[in-house]
Amino acid sequence: MKNTKTIKVADLRTLLENKIPIQILDVRPKEERKEWKIPESDFVDVYTQLKAGEKNLFSGINFSKDIPVVTVCGAGKTSLIAAEQLQERGIKAYSLEGGMRQWTTAWNTAQTKDSQETTIIQIRRTGKGCLSYILENNGEAIIIDASIDSNVYTNIAQQNNWTIKYVIDTHIHADHFSRGKQLAEKSNAILLLPNQNIVTYKFEPIIDGTILNFGNAKLEAIHTPGHTHESYSYLVNNESLFSGDTLFTTGVGRPDLKATKEIAKQKASLLYQSLQKLVKLQSSLIVYPGHISQPVSFDNNMVCSSLEDIHNNVKVLQLNEEDFINSLLQKIPETPPNYEEIVKLNIKGSAKGADLIELEAGANRCAIS
Ligand SMILES: [Fe+2]
Structure with missing residues (x-):
């Protein structure tokens, strides 16, 4: 997972503020998302499977190859696994560094x-x-x-x-x-x-x-x-x-x-x-x-x-x-x-x-x- 790309909160913020097309994928547990979320994000209910090491969890979703995907979790660890799986499918994917914890800034x-x-x-x-x-x-x-x-x-x-x-x-x-x-x-x-x-x-x-x-x-x-x-x-x-x-x-x-x-x-x-x-x-x-x-x-x-x-x-x-x-x-x-x-x-x-x-x-x- 060493080569998995990440993105900093400040950079994601700038992309959103400048209306650059980006897809944000929230992979946290449902209950955490209910508490608070990035309004521009989509939700995929795969947290437990990601933690369990299951593969091909995103094969049912159609991603555009031109729009980068940013994966998000609570602290930026599980989202790394998600980003890696997407990268394996040839999708430009980045994991949000520090996750929602860091997003507070x-x-x-x-x-x-x-x-x-x-x-x-x-x-x-x-x-x-x-x-x-x-x-x-x-x-x-x-x-x-x-x-x-x-x-x-x-x-x-x-x-x-x-x-x-x-x-x-x-x-x-x-x-x-x-x-x-x-x-x-x-x-x-x-x-x-x-x-x-x-x-x-x-x-x-x-x-x-x-x-x-x-x-x-x-x-x-x-x-x-x-x-x-x-x-x-x-x-x-x-x-x-x-x-x-x-x-x-x-x-x-x-x-x-x-x-x-x-x-x-x-x-x-x-x-x-x-x-x-x-x-x-x-x-x-x-x-x-x-x-x-x-x-x-x-x-x-x-x-x-x-x-x-x-x-x-x-x-x-x-x-x-x-x-x-x-x-x-x-x-x-x-x-x-x-x-x-x-x-x-x-x-x-x-x-x-x-x-x-x-x-x-x-x-x-x-x-x-
Ligand atoms: Fe107050």
Whole structure:
């Protein structure tokens, strides 16, 4: 198997982003695929047979000889066996190095402009569904919730000749290590965080009503506690709302992490007040959330929705406070793994010595829908 060809996550990501024809073959067990997957992939139920050393497992499938095949498994070992079998049949096959474990770092983008010529680039960690944003107007940029390697953001800014003026987060994250501090240092930008005394490094505090100007555009901070006490939403040019983990396109934030039942109830009440504040804003606002619960396709379609549509579709937003709290507390999803360790890293602002691939692996469980 020494000569079996492999492909790195970064290269597969680039092929998908550039729409190069490729066939991805997921050979994991069915249950693992159900948990999360690469949306562009096909599934072949051969995991046990591959492990057992059975041959000719792909003879029933017709592959085009011109389109390369990438085989994928959990950690990149069984997919090697699959790639080898395909190569024996004369098919250009590669195994994804590190498998789905490594795929957690893959990202893609979607882009739009508002009526004030503000560029909005949504940068999506495709596996985890973490959404971060580059906003640019007249050459000046703000980054919101940086969640992947800081080079991704600085490269995009450099290619476009943009200056990163501010780096901000919506709250102290529990599902991924914030790359905000590193990004601000690297790009000589001002790091702003919601006012709190949780993190142990220096930042400029954001308070309710803080205004940040970039180019001819304006970002206004709205305190929306509930998901966490320090959660903020950001209104840009009175057109776009970056709602962090407070409001999603199909649900609302979870109010419970690190909370007893009583505290979760109080936080749910705060979340109710915050959401009421948001739904009273103009209904034509486009809401750009901090997460989506499913893997994000390389389709360049923006994950967003109008405030009006969210208000109509997310039923808990129509409840009174008491029913809202009861409904939320009943529907709280499983606690995400490793969240305490991730919060610790975010308190320090450093992931030195930590295995981020391990800590950040798995699906996102930030929303209640
Ligand atoms: Fe969060």
